Amino acid sequence: MKTDFLKSLLSSSGLSGFEIPVAELIKEKWASLTDELDQSALGSLHGLKRGSGKGHSVMIATHMDAIGLIVSKVSGEFLHVANLGGIDIRVLPGQAVIVHSERGDLSGIIAQPPAHLLPEGEAKGAVALKHLLIDVGLSARQVARKIKIGDTVSFATEPTEMSGGLLAGHSLDNRASVAALTLCLEELQSRDHIWDVWAAATVQEEIGHMGASTSAFQIRPDIAIAVNVTFAKGPGATNWETFELGSGPTIGLGAVNHPFLHQQFKELAEKLEIPFGIEILPGRSGTDGDDLQISVEGIPTIVISIPIRYMHTPVEVVATKDIQRTARLLTEFVAMLDADFLEKIVWDD
Amino acid sequence: MESNNSGYWTANIKVWRLWTPVLLNMLKIRKPQLNLLEKLTNATAVSGDEGAIRKIVRVEVENIADEIKTDAMGNLLVTKRGKGRNRLKIMLAAHMDEIGFMLVN
Numbered sequence: 145m146k147t148d149f150l151k152s153l154l155s156s157s158g159l160s161g162f163e164i165p166v167a168e169l170i171k172e173k174w175a176s177l178t179d180e181l182d183q184s185a186l187g188s189l190h191g192l193k194r195g196s197g198k199g200h201s202v203m204i205a206t207h208m209d210a211i212g213l214i215v216s217k218v219s220g221e222f223l224h225v226a227n228l229g230g231i232d233i234r235v236l237p238g239q240a241v242i243v244h245s246e247r248g249d250l251s252g253i254i255a256q257p258p259a260h261l262l263p264e265g266e267a268k269g270a271v272a273l274k275h276l277l278i279d280v281g282l283s284a285r286q287v288a289r290k291i292k293i294g295d296t297v298s299f300a301t302e303p304t305e306m307s308g309g310l311l312a313g314h315s316l317d318n319r320a321s322v323a324a325l326t327l328c329l330e331e332l333q334s335r336d337h338i339w340d341v342w343a344a345a346t347v348q349e350e351i352g353h354m355g356a357s358t359s360a361f362q363i364r365p366d367i368a369i370a371v372n373v374t375f376a377k378g379p380g381a382t383n384w385e386t387f388e389l390g391s392g393p394t395i396g397l398g399a400v401n402h403p404f405l406h407q408q409f410k411e412l413a414e415k416l417e418i419p420f421g422i423e424i425l426p427g428r429s430g431t432d433g434d435d436l437q438i439s440v441e442g443i444p445t446i447v448i449s450i451p452i453r454y455m456h457t458p459v460e461v462v463a464t465k466d467i468q469r470t471a472r473l474l475t476e477f478v479a480m481l482d483a484d485f486l487e488k489i490v491w492d493d
Numbered sequence: 494m495e496s497n498n499s500g501y502w503t504a505n506i507k508v509w510r511l512w513t514p515v516l517l518n519m520l521k522i523r524k525p526q527l528n529l530l531e532k533l534t535n536a537t538a539v540s541g542d543e544g545a546i547r548k549i550v551r552v553e554v555e556n557i558a559d560e561i562k563t564d565a566m567g568n569l570l571v572t573k574r575g576k577g578r579n580r581l582k583i584m585l586a587a588h589m590d591e592i593g594f595m596l597v598n
Contacts, residue, residue, distance in 0.1 A: 384597040398595065399541025402565070426595045427540070442565035491563050493548040 145464040147303075147311060149173060150323040154303040154313035157244055159212035159228045159296045160350045163187050166208050170322060170345045177329040178343065184362055188355040189345040193329060197338035200486055203365035203443075204341065204474060205356050205432045206322045207349030207372070210315035211456055213297035215243070215278075221287050223252075223278040225297055229350030234270040235457045240300040243280055247290045251300065252280035299458040309464050310389070316460035318349065320450050320467055321371040327471035332478060339366075339481040349432055356432035360439035366486050367405065368445045369477075370433035371470065374423055376451035376461070384424065387451040390463035392419035393470040396447035400429045400437050404489045405446040409477065416476055418469050423449055444489050448473070529553065539593030543567055546589040 158166025170189055174181055178191035189208070195201075211229030218224075223243070227233075237256040242249050255277050259267035262275060278297060280287065303313035325343055332341065342363045346355035349372075360368060375381055376389040387394055395401075395409045413420040425447065428434045433447040450470050453461040529549075536545040547569050551561060560572040569589070574580075 401541075403542075424595055424597045437566065442568075444565050489565075491544060491547065491567050493544040493551070493563075 145309075145327075145468050147305070147323075147464060149326060150311070150319060150464075150467070151303045151313070153208075153319040153322060154315055157212075157242065157296065157298040158208060158210055158315075159214070159298060160209040160348050161228065162244075162296050163209050163347045166210070166319070167345065167347075170208060170326075173326055174329065174343065174345075177326070177333065184347075184355070184359050186355050186358050187347045188359045189343075190359060190363060191329070191343040191345075193332055193337075193341040193343065195337045195339045195341065195481075197340075197483055199340075200338070200481070200483070201340035201342055201363070201365045202478060202481060203344055203360065203363050203368045203436070204325055204328070205344040205346050205359065205368065205370050205436060206325045207318045207347070207353075207355065207432055208322055208345040209347050209350055209355070210298070210317070210319070211350050212299065213241070213278075215291060215293050215295045215297065217293060218287060218291055219277075220284040221279070221282060222255075223280070223287070223291060223297075225273065225276065225278060227273060228296070230456055231273075232456045233273050233276075235459075236273070236276055237271065239458055241278060241297050242300045243278065243291060243295055243297050245291050245295045250280045250282075250290065252278045252297070255279050301458040304459075306461070308390075310461055311464055312459050312461045314458040314460065316452050316462050317373045317455055318371075320373060320452065320462045321470070324371060324450065324467045324470040324474065327468065328474040328478070331471060331475040335475060335479050337478050337481065338483060339478065339485075341478055346432055353432050353435040357435040357439060360436045360443060364440055365443060367402075367489070368433070368436035368439075368443045369405075369474070370429070370431045370436055370445065370447045371474070372429075372431040372433070372447065372449050373452045373455065373460075373462075374449035375455060376453045378453040378461075381453075387421040387423070389451055389453055389461065390466060391421060391451065392466060393473060394421040394423035394449045394451065396423050396425050396429060396433065396449070398425035398429070399427065400425055400433050401446045402444035402489065403492070405444055409446060409448070409473070412476055412480065413473055416472070418473055420469075420473075421451070423447070537593070538589060538591055539595075540590040541567075543590050550589065 156166045174191045179194045180192040213225040216226040239254045256271045299314035348354040375386045377386040437445040538546040558571045559574045
């Protein structure tokens, strides 16, 4: 798989609520792959790839925002930060970061105070975020001039290609899915499809799926697919919620997922001999899918996920072949949507 | 205080004794209703898989409803139209799903 585009996404900022840098990259890429491209009031990208039929549309949503930090207080030459999204604080100390200030990007590191200087009882286990500081190497005066509260802080980890077709980097959640959707759009260029395809790169998923909510309301698709990441098996992660890395995408099962769409995706993957897992989602899925499903009058929805290791850390790991398989599954699903498909989505009572 | 309270309850019990049979008669909780309740409670309909209850309710209201439809989520929407012009709408919602388990492994 060509990973240039994905790697450019991983090297870009675009934290929840501050997605402009990553949105610009996707906009540039999708411009030639879609017939129409615009942006919602919240900042989500909506790309329309027209089908040959009339009216029916499928929305494929991948959130483009990433977790990170935001400067909450400037204290002399050091910065206090708050989290944007569910960050794993255990891995923060020692990380290289980029502080995005109006005066340009500044390299910094996350430091934790020496154990004996922390309040009693706070030195055990992971040090709370409120005690961590960011050091950008500037004097207090320079910091005051260059950095303001509200500046975002993203991980500086550059993407790393590893053996066995694995790729490590921060924000693979969910830019691995953005890459899969982009690949799907590329494949669709040379495929016939009847239904309109709305490709959406949504904002603010990591803080509550707000982008998906308004995008589904605006687009009003007939069916919706949320593509996200799920847990791959790894050290200490072996239970039923985890899937082998490189074992293909997962197809959601549970209330958020319309049973008919689940069945269709399963049969399609089997027919194409694409390996897949079944992701049991007994309640809310914690993805854009939760909001797509309950938008407008309710939209038949399915959650498709790509397994990654070390979720919400700066070294998330994906098998690139899972991205390709996800793209292929999406492409073939779009291609098989016929004029009568919507009428087949009924409740089998 | 205590005696006042017991007086209050005694008075109320008298009221309930008088009216409960009348109310029950009005609500007609009789054999058919109990049978329906039995059917509903014996059916399995965990969240996201409510088809069994949907089917029972649909059969039950078929003859009295003006419109019945199932939406994208699987909600059963039954309309009973009122009379007169400029009608307002009231929605009576009762969730039909129940808690349960999903086999995961």
